[in-house]
Amino acid sequence: MNQIFINIKKLIFSVVLATSILIGAVACSKNDDSATAIRTPAHLENWEVKPIVDESKPYMTMLTGVPIGTKIRFEVIASRSDILLRDVWVDLNNNGKWDDESEDVSKERDTYTVKSPIITFYGEVENFICYGTNMQLKELDVTHNK
Structure with a gap:
């Protein structure tokens, strides 16, 4: 039971970390090469x-x-x-x-x-x-x- 709980915590941490990195990369306003005016x-x-x-x-x-x-x-x-x-x-x-x-x-x-x-x-x-x-x-x- 403890092993499942630890694995769930690791999974949640990984998802939060990946989401944070993705948001940071998308939100970067200085080096945005998207089509702009x-x-x-x-x-x-x-x-x-x-x-x-x-x-x-x-x-x-x-x-x-x-x-x-x-x-x-x-x-x-x-x-x-x-x-x-x-x-x-x-x-x-x-x-x-x-x-x-x-x-x-x-x-x-x-x-x-x-x-x-x-x-x-x-x-x-x-x-x-x-x-x-x-x-x-x-x-x-x-x-x-x-």
Whole structure:
């Protein structure tokens, strides 16, 4: 009887573990290669440089006059639902995709190298602070930031 009880506990643990792994893999929002609406939104077509964004995610985008290769410092405060910044990242090359960990936003790292005049933040951003460097902001769209 005890052996059956132990086997049932192992089975339940295995099912819970497998379900958790599956949910984690499906829920990963940064590296989702599914067909999404990555394009220049109609309301941004008149910008000097056209932003390419993933409209399926919350975002805010800006056009700056900062030269490519410039290091910028900023701080992002996410909404209360993402206080650990798990789903906040910055697209520095205007391709509408998360490329690698260098685009993650974290409390430990706040210096980034500009790769495009368009900078887009994904995730639910509550506050954005830029330090030191003059961002030379030309355009700003926060209409899709929740």
